[in-house]
Amino acid sequence: MKRLFKKTEGLIRGVPSAVLLSALIHFILLFVAGGLIVFSVIKKPPLPPFVPHPPIERPKTPLIKPRVKLKKNVKPGATRRIVSKQTLGVPDMQLPAIEGMGQGLGGGVGGFELMPDSSGMTLFGGAKSMASGNDFEGTFYSLRYSRLREVVNDTKDQIYPIIRRFLDLNWNPRVFAPYFQSSRKLYATQFLVPAVITSEGPRQFGIERDADFDPIIWFVHYKGRIASKEGGRFRFWGMGDFLFVRLNGKLVFVGTGRPQMDSCDWPEYLNEEEKAEYNLCSEQARVGLWFDLEPGVPTEMEVLTGEGDGGYFTCILLIEKEGEYYVKNREGMPVLPAFRTAEIPESIKSQIEYKLIPGEVDLESELMFNVY
Amino acid sequence: MSIKTTALVRGIGQLALLLLLFVPHSINAEMRIWRDRDGKQVAAEFSKEAFGKVFLRDVTGKMIPIDVETLSSSDVKYIRTMVSPKIEVKAVTKTKSVKANEYNNDLQQMWIVTETIQIRKTSSPRFDGKLSGEVYLVGKDIVSGRYVMLCRERFSPAFSEEKNKDYEFNVSAEVCRFEDYNGQDRGYEYVGYLVIVFGPQGDRLATVTDLSRFSDEALDSLRAFSYFTFFDQDGRKRSTPRPEYSNTRRSF
Numbered sequence: 001m002k003r004l005f006k007k008t009e010g011l012i013r014g015v016p017s018a019v020l021l022s023a024l025i026h027f028i029l030l031f032v033a034g035g036l037i038v039f040s041v042i043k044k045p046p047l048p049p050f051v052p053h054p055p056i057e058r059p060k061t062p063l064i065k066p067r068v069k070l071k072k073n074v075k076p077g078a079t080r081r082i083v084s085k086q087t088l089g090v091p092d093m094q095l096p097a098i099e100g101m102g103q104g105l106g107g108g109v110g111g112f113e114l115m116p117d118s119s120g121m122t123l124f125g126g127a128k129s130m131a132s133g134n135d136f137e138g139t140f141y142s143l144r145y146s147r148l149r150e151v152v153n154d155t156k157d158q159i160y161p162i163i164r165r166f167l168d169l170n171w172n173p174r175v176f177a178p179y180f181q182s183s184r185k186l187y188a189t190q191f192l193v194p195a196v197i198t199s200e201g202p203r204q205f206g207i208e209r210d211a212d213f214d215p216i217i218w219f220v221h222y223k224g225r226i227a228s229k230e231g232g233r234f235r236f237w238g239m240g241d242f243l244f245v246r247l248n249g250k251l252v253f254v255g256t257g258r259p260q261m262d263s264c265d266w267p268e269y270l271n272e273e274e275k276a277e278y279n280l281c282s283e284q285a286r287v288g289l290w291f292d293l294e295p296g297v298p299t300e301m302e303v304l305t306g307e308g309d310g311g312y313f314t315c316i317l318l319i320e321k322e323g324e325y326y327v328k329n330r331e332g333m334p335v336l337p338a339f340r341t342a343e344i345p346e347s348i349k350s351q352i353e354y355k356l357i358p359g360e361v362d363l364e365s366e367l368m369f370n371v372y
Numbered sequence: 373m374s375i376k377t378t379a380l381v382r383g384i385g386q387l388a389l390l391l392l393l394f395v396p397h398s399i400n401a402e403m404r405i406w407r408d409r410d411g412k413q414v415a416a417e418f419s420k421e422a423f424g425k426v427f428l429r430d431v432t433g434k435m436i437p438i439d440v441e442t443l444s445s446s447d448v449k450y451i452r453t454m455v456s457p458k459i460e461v462k463a464v465t466k467t468k469s470v471k472a473n474e475y476n477n478d479l480q481q482m483w484i485v486t487e488t489i490q491i492r493k494t495s496s497p498r499f500d501g502k503l504s505g506e507v508y509l510v511g512k513d514i515v516s517g518r519y520v521m522l523c524r525e526r527f528s529p530a531f532s533e534e535k536n537k538d539y540e541f542n543v544s545a546e547v548c549r550f551e552d553y554n555g556q557d558r559g560y561e562y563v564g565y566l567v568i569v570f571g572p573q574g575d576r577l578a579t580v581t582d583l584s585r586f587s588d589e590a591l592d593s594l595r596a597f598s599y600f601t602f603f604d605q606d607g608r609k610r611s612t613p614r615p616e617y618s619n620t621r622r623s624f
Binding site (some may be wrong): 195197198199209214215216281282309310311312330345346347349350351353354355356357358359 | 470473475479480552553554598599600601602612613614615616617618
């Protein structure tokens with residue numbers, strides 16, 4: 001141990017000379033490396049003396065006021081937004097209501113829960129919104145019955161003044177207030193009901209066939225909004241036992257049959273040249289007035305459709321765009337697109353086609369009047 | 373690729389398919405770890421339950437009987453909710469004519485067809501899980517002969533301890549005959565039903581149908597069709613039959 005200590009002592013004593021040697025070598029290396037660095041000094045040219053720019057001649061222009069046409073009733077433009085609305089995409093866990101032609105009258109017994117099929121849409125609309133704000137809310141009225149379900153009108157002749165008053169009083173639903181109103185609302189995105197028996201109308205709005213309810217002189221008032229992406233000039237074609245359409249408060253289409261028109265003394269405004277020339281389902285097609293839609297601007301639209309004295313109920317509403325070419329059917333009538341604000345569900349399309357002669361309506365057109 | 377190689381590959385493929393066909397499979401009998409109340413574990417699949425015992429089959433195929441009472445609570449819950457019971461399914465058809473009212477006389481004859489689906493649990497062990505099922509009612513167009521989906525419903529029977537045997541429910545569809553506005557007799561009649569019941573793990577427990585003219589593949593295809601879709605006997609979607617054109621039309 002002592003010996004080892006002596007050796008180590010000698011090694012420690014030699015350290016300062018090694019450090020000195022190392023420092024010397026580093027110094028020499030630095031000196032040599034410093035000599036290899038080339039410095040290039042760039043000499044900047046002196047700045048020219050400041051000369052101000054000559055003033056620019058600007059011609060004086062008169063002040064132009066922006067051309068903005070202000071409308072009295074300016075409505076905000078359509079905006080895309082997510083609307084929180086209950087849709088059929090989420091199945092209910094409740095027992096389904098007994099409704100709809102052939103949709104399955106599910107009567108659960110013994111703890112079964114029948115889940116409604118997604119085909120819950122009917123020809124009169126769906127019980128819930130399928131189109132997130134693009135649908136028309138339909139309210140059902142029976143002018144045959146009072147609010148207490150007492151018979152107050154027997155024939156459709158008695159209801160002409162009521163309908164006329166409704167139209168004259170700005171489509172005010174209060175005109176129908178004394179009459180029976182269904183609590184169930186339906187949400188429609190098209191108006192295509194080709195020849196169904198009249199009991200289907202009340203039934204779709206929750207009044208069962210077995211109920212003591214005469215399926216005559218009933219009406220549905222639909223309210224919604226439409227918009228055309230590209231805008232343009234349009235007019236409605238169609239037919240129905242009673243069918244009226246108004247846009248932004250103006251009556252633009254009456255599809256009601258001639259006898260009703262005559263007995264009601266409606267103002268004559270139909271396009272005389274083109275009216276009542278072509279067949280559509282069981283009646284002659286009618287043509288409405290041209291109207292303009294600005295691109296993307298939502299427009300209020302209301303539809304009143306209804307049934308007179310039983311039998312079959314029909315309501316067909318088509319749309320024509322000015323300047324568009326349409327293929328003509330064998331009677332010479334243009335095959336026009338069905339008016340709609342959403343895609344027609346396959347099951348509804350099939351039900352419509354089943355009653356519709358080919359070449360009367362174009363169900364495949366891309367023309368759509370959805371706001372959102 | 374040479375002809376020999378192609379033939380070899382095809383041969384292997386066919387052999388694999390053959391093997392797959394002969395392998396007994398059951399989604400219900402899944403291999404899992406079972407535990408008893410003392411913490412002992414065994415990897416096995418459920419085979420059956422009888423006389424208060426659960427019979428498990430381990431990886432070697434050996435049957436292991438275990439008292440239900442000695443199983444862990446999670447395993448007992450698994451047996452009660454995830455192991456499908458044995459069931460019998462029956463369907464009873466009733467047809468009722470819809471009385472025409474004075475406002476719709478002579479326009480349309482209509483019938484309501486009601487299928488009463490009865491499900492009986494034939495196995496004795498208690499079952500607290502949920503089954504699910506699908507019902508399809510099929511009609512036929514009288515002019516074109518094409519089949520049409522008249523009703524499609526899903527159901528979910530919830531078994532309770534109090535009533536653990538027979539369950540029934542009704543589904544209905546309407547069929548009709550009418551004279552179209554072109555004077556043509558049209559409509560559709562009822563043909564039959566298809567009922568499928570699934571176990572808690574999605575395994576098919578029962579398939580009951582009187583649509584004997586349809587093959588199994590066709591029956592499977594029609595499950596994809598929405599209400600009022602037309603199709604043929606092979607389960608292929610067909611176009612909707614339309615009224616014939618006539619320039620003289622009946623005014624309603």
